[in-house]
Amino acid sequence: MFSIIYYIREFLRPKWIATFFTAKTAPLTTPPYFRDFPVLTDKECTHCLACMMICPAPDAIVVVQREGVWRPEITKGHCIRCGLCIEACPEDVLASGRILVYKKEEKLTLKASFQIEIDQEKCMGCGNCSVACPVNREIDPALRSSGTSTSDEVIMRVDAGQNKVLHEEKCTGCKTCEENCSNKAIRVARVVEALQGGEE
Amino acid sequence: MSLLQNLKNAVRSRSIHVAYVNVGSCNGCDIEILACLSPRYDIEQYGIYVHNNPREADVLLITGAFSPQWEDKLKPLWDKIPHPKVAVAIGNCPISGCVFNRPETLVDPPVSKHIPIAAEIPGCPPRPTEIISTILSLAPIIFKDYEETKK
Numbered sequence: 128m129f130s131i132i133y134y135i136r137e138f139l140r141p142k143w144i145a146t147f148f149t150a151k152t153a154p155l156t157t158p159p160y161f162r163d164f165p166v167l168t169d170k171e172c173t174h175c176l177a178c179m180m181i182c183p184a185p186d187a188i189v190v191v192q193r194e195g196v197w198r199p200e201i202t203k204g205h206c207i208r209c210g211l212c213i214e215a216c217p218e219d220v221l222a223s224g225r226i227l228v229y230k231k232e233e234k235l236t237l238k239a240s241f242q243i244e245i246d247q248e249k250c251m252g253c254g255n256c257s258v259a260c261p262v263n264r265e266i267d268p269a270l271r272s273s274g275t276s277t278s279d280e281v282i283m284r285v286d287a288g289q290n291k292v293l294h295e296e297k298c299t300g301c302k303t304c305e306e307n308c309s310n311k312a313i314r315v316a317r318v319v320e321a322l323q324g325g326e327e
Numbered sequence: 328m329s330l331l332q333n334l335k336n337a338v339r340s341r342s343i344h345v346a347y348v349n350v351g352s353c354n355g356c357d358i359e360i361l362a363c364l365s366p367r368y369d370i371e372q373y374g375i376y377v378h379n380n381p382r383e384a385d386v387l388l389i390t391g392a393f394s395p396q397w398e399d400k401l402k403p404l405w406d407k408i409p410h411p412k413v414a415v416a417i418g419n420c421p422i423s424g425c426v427f428n429r430p431e432t433l434v435d436p437p438v439s440k441h442i443p444i445a446a447e448i449p450g451c452p453p454r455p456t457e458i459i460s461t462i463l464s465l466a467p468i469i470f471k472d473y474e475e476t477k478k
Contacts, residue, residue, distance in 0.1 A: 151372060152368075155459075157454065161454070164449075184419070184425050185426070185428060186423070204423045205422075205423050207426065207450075207451035208450060311430055
């Protein structure tokens with residue numbers, strides 16, 4: 128009997144009634160450690176294309192030159208916020224959440240090697256890959272639209288109607304050639320090792 | 328503006344029925360939608376109610392990169408939803424296909440090719456807060472004064 132009266136008294140308190148009817152959860156804020164879309168820091172991009180190399184989603188990141196400055200650009204709707212570009216970037220151009228902090232703590236570096244495979248049955252020697260390759264263009268700006276080049280230093284060039292790979296070790300693995308090949312004849316395979324604790 | 332329209336606006340702003348459809352996603356985004364139902368995010372405090380029946384829905388949440396089995400099914404499903412209605416693409420897959428959109432795969436993104444999409448939430452998956460804030464910001468635009476603007 129007393130307990131019933133006690134309950135009625137308890138539930139008739141104006142404060143209890145007010146909180147019962149106006150209860151709301153706390154406003155939701157994104158925590159600072161959330162790994163959001165990468166944002167640019169004020170560091171300078173050196174156009175090494177490591178971010179494009181490691182990116183698992185097609186077309187999510189491109190390194191473009193705007194007003195004479197190279198910088199990576201993220202496409203929302205393609206980027207999956209995995210944060211690998213931030214880990215791969217040697218200059219810390221991108222930042223998101225706590226990645227840069229633990230990258231510094233663990234002295235995280237990525238070591239990668241690449242294999243360029245060209246299916247000679249599919250390759251028609253159009254030279255799209257050699258022209259599109261950003262490393263090729265930097266080595267030999269005079270590379271012709273047919274993909275032929277007089278330089279022996281380029282990664283690949285068209286020679287006698289077939290695309291030939293000359294310097295596989297110069298490849299940065301950005302996969303621009305794959306995207307520009309109309310026959311899907313060229314494939315870039317990458318082997319990436321994550322190293323902790325500095326250079327070996 | 329008529330009194331009836333005011334009443335409809337007031338009711339619709341506090342009663343948004345949501346249906347979600349998975350057109351071939353990996354279930355990551357579906358889990359994020361279900362996380363909105365949990366006490367941490369609690370979408371029912373905003374009057375959003377997950378009611379998985381297109382005939383009673385106002386908002387259709389679409390996840391997934393559109394697999395071939397949905398070619399003849401998504402459009403009828405969209406037609407079943409009574410007006411006013413709105414479709415929201417959740418995650419990267421309905422926008423671009425993301426990691427599934429590779430050579431020799433069967434997916435057919437974007438979903439906006441098949442039904443009209445009003446809003447897209449990028450992310451793989453998007454945060455529950457992003458889903459809730461999108462629905463809440465979209466609903467007034469679509470549902471307010473629907474009968475007045477339709478004429």
